[in-house]
Amino acid sequence: MTGRAVLRGLLGASLALAGLTGLAGLTIGRPGPVGAAASPPVSVAPPVSVAPLVGVAADNATGGYWLAASNGAVFAFDAPFYGSMGGTPLNRPVVGIAATPGGGGYWLVAADGGIFAFGDARFSGSMGASQLDQPVVGMVADPATGGYWEVAADGGIFAFDAPFHGSMGGTRLNQPVVGMAATPDGGGYWLVAADGGIFAFGDAVFRGSMGGTPLVAPVTAMATDPATGGYRLVAADGGLFSFDAPFAGSAAGQPLARAMVAVVPASGGGYLLVDGDGSVRAYGDAVDQGAVTVPPLAGLVVALDPGHDGGNGNAPQIIDQLENSGGFLEACDTAGTETADGYTEHAFNFDVATRAAALLRAAGATVVLTRTTDTGVGPCVDQRAAIANDAHAAAAISIHADGGPPTGRGFTIDTPAPVVSSISDNTAIVGPSGQLGVDVRDAFAAVTGEPVSDYAGVDGIDQRSDLGGLNLSTVPKVLIECANMQNPVDAALTEDPAWRQLAAQGITAGITDFLTAELRPA
Ligand SMILES: [Zn+2]
Missing domain, CATH: 3.40.630.40 (Zn-dependent exopeptidases)
Structure with missing residues (x-):
């Protein structure tokens, strides 16, 4: 645990960093929800998402990223557009996105466990047709096998072409599980609960948690830092908690229209934070390639x-x-x-x-x-x-x-x-x-x-x-x-x-x- 980072997150202090951008109307990039051919970077108004954002996945090939909305829309920034579920009626909302290790594709996962695969992302099965006790809240790719894991709010793990390392399913939790992250070699994973509690499985090492510490706002997501093997948790209010991973700032204390929903690492210790309102905030060496605008009542x-x-x-x-x-x-x-x-x-x-x-x-x-x-x-x-x-x-x-x-x-x-x-x-x-x-x-x-x-x-x-x-x-x-x-x-x-x-x-x-x-x- 990086104590300094924890204190900042808890106290709600914000750091103004050179890398912090994300203001609407100033984005540079290639928003591509319709899969348009790549064009030189130009100054464009951010695309409008009719549904709130739920996740982000980094394109390791380009340094860009994909943003996913609850209606299945995908917005590509300096990353190829491989398709989306936007415009297709879904049984349940999309809750997350994960990219293949090489950046050649991505999966969307819905709350009912349904999986939608695009590009070179392989469909290896899903919980979409099963009755779940609790909704699926996220997924991560297994970098070793090309498969993936789904995680449910009760801590249940569903492994598809990926090894099962354990789960919290069947264990009574203080707070629902809200996200997960895999170790860089896919030999293990962590689950994170809304109270900041961390559960480590396989070769994932427990490096600390916020469990037992009162939080200003619930934790909503986590991501591993591939450079250090540590991890970061992000809270709804933009607070960030780093454990054996560099802390380069957070959005705590900033007025957010909607809860922070995702954190994704950059290559050199930086990271992006994405909120449901479509804002992208870049820290450290991460680069803001563009954001989307979500109307104030979208999703309601x-x-x-x-x-x-x-x-x-x-x-x-x-x-x-x-x-x-x-x-x-x-x-x-x-x-x-x-x-x-x-x-x-x-x-x-x-x-x-x-x-x-x-x-x-x-x-x-x-x-x-x-x-x-x-x-x-x-x-x-x-x-x-x-x-x-x-x-x-x-x-x-x-x-x-x-x-x-x-x-x-x-x-x-x-x-x-x-x-x-x-x-x-x-x-x-x-x-x-x-x-x-x-x-x-x-x-x-x-x-x-x-x-x-x-x-x-x-x-x-x-x-x-x-x-x-x-x-x-x-x-x-x-x-x-x-x-x-x-x-x-x-x-x-x-x-x-x-x-x-x-x-x-x-x-x-x-x-x-x-x-x-x-x-x-x-
Ligand atoms: Zn009347």
Whole structure:
């Protein structure tokens, strides 16, 4: 263990090094996700990755590298492009990339153990068709055989044309295994857990660990240093812990949009750090050959639920049916309100949701809508909750306008109170939903200028236990009453397309604030 390095990582100090670059827009290299022919280095805007980055592999032949994203896309920098899974639907996300020793190819590995081989990388089998107890979290190539190992979160090792040296499968771990590294001759390997614990097998020598030492942020990856036979661990916040390997700096203390996901050695003691946001940081003799841009909400699902529907008013036989809303019976849906001029709430809700969906998609999110027209009936409130739950939305919002007292105005955010029923339990999402509510309230007020309600809630927030859409949610969710359609001032706003765009921008900004804060490490 290099004590100095450990201290730096722990204290969060950062070192400004000549080799540290990685600023977007200044990359030099040959981004090659489409496999274009090599061209002279030119100054180019970084390619956009629609999914977060998950790994990096060095091209030992050229000194370049490949970056891999969770959707299987591969970005080549001063390295040949051999193919990718970008554009191909995957059962489970890609979680890592490994290169062949000669740099003539690479493998991608997915969380279900699936292996995708490109170039001279040989397919030697995979766990893709097997039921795994825990997801696969990474892989490494065996430099001796041309085979590889997969490692799962429970410490299980799956060897393909590579010797099995042992595993932690079946042993209870304090923290999940997050990565592995092989010794230069392939005679052994180390596993690393999120708490920095190291498990050594075969001819891999235990040279120290962070196990038992409180960390600012969890360890996310490791790599061996071929020059010394030591290894380095990288933490989500960019902290780096070196063990019998040179320490040349870290990103600890720097603001990261997403967690650090990989470390890869250079030939002379340097290394690259790569985060999920696409940034590449070079230390020592490592060279930053280019990075990618990951949109802020890439990889995240947002559910938008425009309240009511255009056909509800003529379908009482459907929408009046009672459903279980989490311990009590409630109508499937209602027709909603409208302004004195006859502008309907369902039209307002649908228009604001459509505008917000466009904004969220532009920020990289996958958007799920509970209805895609304004002429149907329903769906019922419980179905609306199920749509967001089934999509594993990172955030969900029901968009409404209120039919409050004509003398009152302003907007309200309804947040879930804890409700446990025979069919539901929303206690786990009460906390994050409260945060989502605060973020949406603040952003909506700032963007639209709309005051918080003077007749409902406190400071624009109303925690409720009587709304099925919130009781039945298993994902962070709020409901916004954007304005009071019975109030003449608010009614005029809702009828103005420009204000509806502001409302969509405010909702989008609040959701973005909530989600990006969740992505930020430490
Ligand atoms: Zn409504």
